[in-house]
Amino acid sequence: MADVPIQFENPLPPWLNGLLIRNGLGRFEIGARKFDHSFDAFGKLSSWRFWGNESVTFSTKFLQSDSYKASLRSHTIAPYLLFEGVDPPFNEVEKITALIRGIDNMNVNVYRFYNAHHHQYQYVALNDYWKVYDFDPKSLSTVKSINAEVPDGTSDSSLAFLRFLSSAHPLPEMGTTNHFTFVSSVSIVPGLKSKIELIRIKSAMERELVGKWSVDKVPYMHSFSITKNYAIFFASPFYVNVLKMVRYAEPFNCLDWYEDEQTTIYVVELHNGIVHSINTDNVFTMHHINAFEEDEDIVVDISSYMSPDFVKNLQLSILLDPARRNSIDVHPLLKRYHINLRNKTAVFKLFDSSPDIPFASKIDMPTINENYRYGNYCFVYGIVLKKDDIELSRIALVKKDLCNVKGDKQWYVPGHYPVEAWFVQVPGAKEEDDGYLLVPVLDGESRQSYLAIISAKEMKTVNIAYLPTIIPFGLHGKFFEDFI
Ligand SMILES: [Fe+2]
Incomplete structure (x- = not known):
């Protein structure tokens, strides 16, 4: 589906001009085989093009990854490395094939x-993962996979490492067009450190090494933080078990959580x-929200989460x-860490919530005004x-005010299911929340999807x-x- 005109109920701001592109979980089965874990669903891109003249067109297309194309050809889910398994499971030959082919579904x-150049x-x-798929933003057509060379600056044999774990959340480098990411190299040679x-x-295609450090065990990390001068990683004790990886070929089942x-x-x-390391509490995170430097501290x-169980349960x-x-216990807690490199300390605090919205600090899939990053x-x-602590499907979009609980607000419509928002700032905005949230929502009553434009100040729908x-x-x- 490409360039289909869609109609908003109210006039759009004339300055709203650009392209919203989202990725997500598109297809859970092919033929008689289905994925065990929701995170393995084949990636599907959706886009909304705001032309700046009141017209908006919508497109959506499956990412034409090698694994998706091979699966369509074979009328079943083809063997590639997945987060978890498939039902019916891959046989032993397919497991080896999956390990050799590696990860391919870029759906996040x-x-x-x-x-x-x-x-x-x-x-x-x-x-x-390190590999990415290049696509055309206008047509959403997949161009090619890109597996850039890892600039690790050593002569270590790449055969000694499983080197594919990276982040779906690179972060921009201040004042440049560059981004930062990381890559983990899991050693499969006894005695050789990861x-x-x-x-x-x-x-x-062009990557540059900034810093590296050895670890006894490789942690699973989904995101990280950047400030003007630092990159900050939370290496939770959720480690890749190499023996399990080779044996089961299912990355998420090959991670061991150490709660102590x-x-x-x-x-x-x-x-x-230069790399510093500081120990802190036993904690798991999928999403870093923002970080900044304040006096001698790095604030993150x-x-x-108390553990990765929530992710495993999806x-x-x-x-x-x-x-x-x-x-399922799905509630995360927003934590603010003050990291001090001179004292080698990391202490955290929790945030209170407004009595009207007691769940306001239990947010994930965070979005901020990117001008304040x-x-x-x-x-x-x-x-x-x-x-409500009762039904998983009661989903609210919450505005958490870290400066004053009185500013906590929520957007909630029973039977409607919002996903992660994106904040667009009003031109000439004087305040941080002067803007709109663009949020795809599934209307469970009419069984239709819509794009909501929500006022960030009031958390009220202004257009759909x-x-x-x-x-x-x-x-x-x-x-x-x-x-x-
Ligand atoms: Fe994420």
């Missing part, structure tokens, strides 16, 4: 990386690659069973599942446009304001 996020942006679909490398993305071990915070100095906000068999899905800020917009098709559950996306 979209970015654009500037290519200075060609003076143009390259749009890519990502997962928590390592994590901080990488500067100069373009989709501390989390290690690694802080990398961006200008010289994360959406934190299996389709659980999500499709109301009793089982409602029994790397600075002190007040507002986070996030999703709260099971807002129903879509010609249902959008499957979306994960992450971005609005590119200067898209031409």
Whole structure:
């Protein structure tokens, strides 16, 4: 489906001009085989093009990854490395094939990386892996997979490492068109240490080593933080078990959680690659929210969990069973860490919530006004599942005011299911929350999807446009304001 005009109920602001692209979980089965875990669903891109003249067109397309095309050809889910397994399971030959082929389904996020040589942006679909898929933002057609060379600066044989774990959340480098990401190299040679490398993305193909450090065990990390001078990683004790990886070929089942071990915070100095490590509480996070430097401290906000159980529970068999899905503990807690490199300390505080919205600090899938990234800020917009502590499907979009609980607000419509928002600032805005949230929503009553434009100040819907098709559950996306 491409370039289908959609109608908003009210006039659009004339300045709203750009392209919203989102990635997410598109298809859970092919033929008689289905995925065990929702995170393995084949990636599907959706886009909304705001032309700046009141007209908006909608497109959606499956990412034409090698694994998706091979699966369509074979009328079953083809063997590639997945988060978890498939039902019926891969046989032994298929498991080995999956290990050799590796990860291929980039269904989590979209970015654009500037290519200075060609003076143009390259749009890519990502997962928590080093490989990405290049796609055309206008047609959403898949161009090719990109597996950039890892600039690790050593002569270590790449055969000694499983080197594919990275992040679906690269972060921009202040004042440049570059981004930062990381890559983990899991050693499969006894005695040879694993390592994590901080990488500067100069373009989709051009990567530069910033710093690296050895680890005894490789932690699973989905995101990280950047400030003006530092990169900050929370290495939770959720480690890759190499023997299990080789035996089962299912990354998520090959991670061991150690509930009695501390989390290690690694802080990398961006200008010289020096790495500091500080231990803190046993904590798991999927999403860092924002970070900034304040006096001698590095301040890092994360959406934190007591353990990774929540992620493990997002299996389709659980999500499709109301009793089982409602029994999952889905509530994260917003934590603010103050990291002090001189004292080698990391202490955290929790945030109070407004009595009217007691779940306001239990947000994940965080969004901020990107103009406030790397600075002190007040507002986070996030999703709260099971807002009433009873039903997982009662989903609120919450505005958490980190500066004053009186500013906590929620957007909630019974039977409507919002996903992660994207904040677009009003031109000439004087206040941090002067803008709109663009949020795809599934209307459960009419069984249709729509795009909501929500006032960030009031958390009230100001405009909606129903879509010609249902959008499957979306994960992450971005609005590119200067898209031409
Ligand atoms: Fe994410």
